[in-house]
């Protein structure tokens with residue numbers, strides 16, 4: 253039986269996202285909330301919230317690290333597949349997609365027809381992920397939504413040479429004890445993350461344009477510095493945290 257639409261659910265390590273699409277690919281409902289401790293309850297609550305659609309016969313597609321927990325899923329796909337689908341639907345071009353989430357980062361190379369050419373993923377080390385910035389924001393007593401704007405107030409960046417979050421923290425303490433300007437340290441931290449992403453991009457080859465998705469693309473300093481490092485403009489998805497949920501929902505139509 254033909255379905256009326258599709259529900260995409262992306263359960264990430266940091267945020268829980270859902271998108272409901274009708275058959276015309278219009279977004280009827282969306283939500284982004286922090287991933288809770290009791291993911292099963294969070295899924296039940298979501299289904300209560302969108303019970304109208306589930307009654308009407310919608311496919312349910314899950315993705316993200318919690319995708320297996322969605323018992324009701326009619327299909328499950330990897331985040332790579334869902335990000336690619338969501339971004340290609342929005343931009344309709346070959347590209348290099350950078351998705352930086354809470355605990356992993358991915359670079360996906362997309363061909364002219366939206367096909368996957370190659371990808372590389374870091375989920376082993378927190379440096380190069382949103383968690384790195386969250387830790388650093390916490391250390392400086394700054395909200396995560398503010399840290400990028402502060403790093404962008406200044407053009408000079410301190411060199412943070414450690415590629416590990418724990419050692420980077422020691423470096424920061426040492427710089428602070430020398431009375432170094434905190435904005436310069438913050439910019440240096442952003443640059444350290446961006447350089448890790450740049451080396452991931454280089455490992456599979458940069459195919460312009462550069463398109464960002466994921467929560468860290470909300471950070472203006474990351475967007476600007478990544479573009480600068482690659483000598484290009486950084487494009488960002490309209491709803492960067494919803495990209496994989498949107499792509500999942502598209503795969504269910």
Ligand code: ADP
Nearest residue numbers: 264265266267353354382383397466467468470
């Ligand atoms: P997940 O990996 O769970 O899919 P997201 O893609 O939602 O995670 O990314 C979460 C990360 O996004 C956080 O670790 C944080 O660094 C970043 N982030 C979230 N909201 C903002 C914001 N308003 N401004 C800047 N960065 C943000």
